Amino acid sequence: MKKKIAFQGRRGAYSESAARYLFGEDIDVLPMNTFEEIYQAIETGKADGGAIPIENSTAGSIYENYDLLAKWRHPIVGEVKLQIEHCLCAYPGATLESLKRVMSHPQALAQCSHFFNEFPAIEKVIFFDTAGSAEEVAKRKNLTDGGIASTYAAKLYGLNILRTNLENIKGVNFTRFYAIQKEPKAVSSEDNIKTVILFELANDDKPAALYNALGAFARRGINLTRIESRPHPDKPWGYIFYVAFLGNPKDEKVIEALDELNQFTTFTYRLGSFVCGKTERLKYEA
Structure with missing residues (x-):
């Protein structure tokens, strides 16, 4: 039976990729609306584990997860540092010239501010999640809305990728994710x-x-x-x-x-x- 691994966000989120690195690709993923739902799912047995972001190299700590680790005390059993690469995605047929709005998580919008300086006529729209913005663009089916998300999310929702590596400074945006589960994992005698x-x-x-x-x-x-x-x-x-x-x-x-x-x-x-x-x-x- 496949492990059920919870993460916050929609399918295609960076956390989903982190979950696959941390627990293996052969898993069933459980998207959650909030971080606390991950811990609750592990506590009740709905999920076998979870992938949580704990810090970003440019934005700093994710304080909510520090507080939730103290509250729930689920053991940390692994970590991965995932390079974050944003792409501009849109419904098939859309172009840079046709876009009027681009939505994404506030951090992603800030990390891609140079793009908006280059195209001042495009409005920045705050959305709760990067992958969720790709899902929303796919639902709207128009040529005027775009999203900033991962290439994985763009392909998952059938969108075209108009630009890759949209972030202001390339190659320095990383997020550290922890793997958590109900029971601790035996520690080997390794030095690392x-x-x-x-x-x-x-x-x-x-x-x-x-x-x-x-x-x-x-x-x-x-x-x-x-x-x-x-x-x-x-x-x-x-x-x-x-x-x-x-x-x-x-x-x-x-x-x-x-x-x-x-x-x-x-x-x-x-x-x-x-x-x-x-x-x-x-x-x-x-």
């Missing part, structure tokens, strides 16, 4: 392992509290690759910290570092350990 934890400082009003906590890693030469803080959901002006580091939880120095970290925290929780993800290009065809 990333671990993600979250914790709350015990004495966050004391000078150098965070410095002392993170010193547990510095003293053992463990490389921190990302630090993020989010408001504590139950404690005004309190924060939960997310830390990603290169280290296998089976490694003695990692065990020692986490033991020392516990001296400075009210809780420490390991969200997951997994093989460091590769950088991939969108390759799945409709």
Whole structure:
């Protein structure tokens, strides 16, 4: 039986491609309207796993997913860094000259601002999803509306591609996606392992509290690759910290570092350990 993998957006979304990299191409995908529906589907067993974007190289962190990881505690079991390449798509027969409106997600519109400077007569229209904009263009069946989405989405909905690589700066737009599921995955003894934890400082009003906590890693030469803080959901002006580091939880120095970290925290929780993800290009065809 195929695994059912949930993602936010419409068929053809970048998250769908990420799901196939993370869980394999032989899966059934479950498009969801919101990120939280992914976690709910995993919790209830409707989905076997999910693909969630956690950060973009140009737009930064997707804070909602940081908060949902803390809320649901579904283990992270893998990651992939997907190169985002936007294309301009339209109904067959449409041309650049016939377009009056181009719709897409606000981030995609911003990332393609040079195109709109080149064609000032074309109106930018905000839409909830890149793949959803391609779906909407296909439904409208006119020569005046276009969308900015992936080439996969354009082909999936039977649209023509008028331009590729529409983004302002080519080759620098990447999104990191995590694979999450209900149960953790066994960690191998490989060296190329990333671990993600979250914790709350015990004495966050004391000078150098965070410095002392993170010193547990510095003293053992463990490389921190990302630090993020989010408001504590139950404690005004309190924060939960997310830390990603290169280290296998089976490694003695990692065990020692986490033991020392516990001296400075009210809780420490390991969200997951997994093989460091590769950088991939969108390759799945409709």
